[in-house]
Amino acid sequence: MSNEPMKIPQATAKRLPLYYRFLKNLNTSGKQRVSSAELSEAVKVDSATIRRDFSYFGALGKKGYGYNVQYLLTFFRKTLDQDELTYVTLIGVGNLGTAFLHYNFMKNNNTKIVMAFDIDESKIGTEIGGVPVYHLDDIEEHLPEDVTVAILTVPAPVAQPIADRLVEKGVKGILNFTPARINVPETIRIHHIDLAVELQSLVYFLKHYPTE
Numbered sequence: 002m003s004n005e006p007m008k009i010p011q012a013t014a015k016r017l018p019l020y021y022r023f024l025k026n027l028n029t030s031g032k033q034r035v036s037s038a039e040l041s042e043a044v045k046v047d048s049a050t051i052r053r054d055f056s057y058f059g060a061l062g063k064k065g066y067g068y069n070v071q072y073l074l075t076f077f078r079k080t081l082d083q084d085e086l087t088y089v090t091l092i093g094v095g096n097l098g099t100a101f102l103h104y105n106f107m108k109n110n111n112t113k114i115v116m117a118f119d120i121d122e123s124k125i126g127t128e129i130g131g132v133p134v135y136h137l138d139d140i141e142e143h144l145p146e147d148v149t150v151a152i153l154t155v156p157a158p159v160a161q162p163i164a165d166r167l168v169e170k171g172v173k174g175i176l177n178f179t180p181a182r183i184n185v186p187e188t189i190r191i192h193h194i195d196l197a198v199e200l201q202s203l204v205y206f207l208k209h210y211p212t213e
């Protein structure tokens with residue numbers, strides 16, 4: 002198997018975590034092979050699509066044998082970067098931030114919050130969900146170089162200056178939960194998560210595309 006990351010269609014890439022979860026369970030239960038019909042039944046994707054998807058991975062099912070579970074798992078782990086741990090920092094240990102620190106992201110994917118920052122003296126020096134909380138003033142000194150992702154759960158007015166400092170420190174991706182629209186250089190990826198918009202969108206879909 003090549004170590005080069007392979008280009009696969011986006012629609013296929015989206016189904017990977019689905020396949021991965023199911024194959025992991027199969028492997029745990031000791032199954033060594035699986036047919037596209039079995040997979041289709043379990044993940045609710047038609048078997049022609051599964052066969053096409055798997056052909057991108059160089060996995061060609063043999064008639065009467067099916068697919069080798071171990072081969073597929075190794076491929077998926079590589080592609081989904083399950084082998085690589087990403088270190089994350091969280092800024093703003095308030096209501097939302099505290100909840101995230103208690104949530105164990107490691108359970109389902111390989112991201113780990115290793116350090117948090119705030120300016121509230123009552124929180125600094127404590128550990129929340131096993132994550133140490135430092136003063137924001139110490140970020141330049143304390144944030145390790147291998148932390149590449151930051152979660153922003155601070156009040157909106159301070160989001161931009163904090164993002165600037167994170168970028169300066171080498172952070173490559175920011176998950177922004179504040180309503181502030183943050184500007185970052187083109188080389189930085191920023192994802193805005195606006196719960197109000199998500200909620201509105203859900204209400205819209207319920208109204209216009211009822212499920213029954």
Ligand SMILES: NC(=O)c1ccc[n+]([C@@H]2O[C@H](COP(=O)([O-])OP(=O)(O)OC[C@H]3O[C@@H](n4cnc5c(N)ncnc54)[C@H](O)[C@@H]3O)[C@@H](O)[C@H]2O)c1
Nearest residue numbers: 093094095096097119120121137154155156157159178179
């Ligand atoms: N709580 C929610 O359900 C929710 C939902 C959606 C979006 N948000 C957004 O997420 C952000 C956080 O919300 P929250 O409810 O947790 O607020 P919060 O007031 O409970 O927490 C904010 C935390 O940020 C810290 N802080 C303030 N200034 C700072 C600075 N300069 N540097 C570092 N830390 C600083 C505060 O000390 C506090 O611990 C807000 O922007 C809010 O609009 C919250």
